[in-house]
Amino acid sequence: MRHYEYVLHExxxxxxLEDFWKMQNNxxxxxxxxxxxxxxxxxxxxxxEWEDPANKSGGKxxxxxxxxxxxxxxxxxxxxxxxxxIVGGLFSYEQMELINGVIYxxxxxxxxxxxxxxxxxxxxxxxxxTLLQIGKLFKKLVQLPAKYKFLYQLHExxxxxxxxxxxxx
Numbered sequence: 001m002r003h004y005e006y007v008l009h010e011x012x013x014x015x016x017l018e019d020f021w022k023m024q025n026n027x028x029x030x031x032x033x034x035x036x037x038x039x040x041x042x043x044x045x046x047x048x049e050w051e052d053p054a055n056k057s058g059g060k061x062x063x064x065x066x067x068x069x070x071x072x073x074x075x076x077x078x079x080x081x082x083x084x085x086i087v088g089g090l091f092s093y094e095q096m097e098l099i100n101g102v103i104y105x106x107x108x109x110x111x112x113x114x115x116x117x118x119x120x121x122x123x124x125x126x127x128x129x130t131l132l133q134i135g136k137l138f139k140k141l142v143q144l145p146a147k148y149k150f151l152y153q154l155h156e157x158x159x160x161x162x163x164x165x166x167x168x169x
Contacts, residue, residue: 031072042101
């Protein structure tokens with residue numbers, strides 16, 4: 001039996017807004033890529049894996065969206081807004097300390113956008129408050145219809161395939 005491993009290839013690293021725009025203006029939009037593609041943007045030296053030490057005790061805010069032909073433009077815009085707020089420093093310092101990265105996944109039946117964080121909301125009240133602020137800002141930024149739910153999933157539970165959702169917005 002063969003085991004297939006998820007292989008990551010770093011495509012672009014940037015340190016300035018100018019470098020970010022060089023990348024952003026030369027990549028496919030989310031509506032132009034094929035299924036089973038992920039767009040990832042993470043802090044340097046953090047792998048977008050549950051098992052990475054920086055992610056292991058954390059979780060992610062996630063929204064899952066159906067594949068609909070008339071919804072592509074809104075999804076592209078939502079992803080771009082999220083990236084601009086991450087790169088542009090529009091999340092607070094406290095929020096950015098908890099955010100490790102963002103992912104946009106395209107699959108055959110759905111699309112998923114997520115913000116990966118490095119703490120469990122049950123670790124302390126301050127983290128819980130900051131994570132809730134991140135989730136609320138995420139929801140506000142992407143401006144998607146209210147019928148789509150934003151959920152916080154713990155990575156430790158995902159590792160065990162026990163995907164209950166800690167918080168809902």
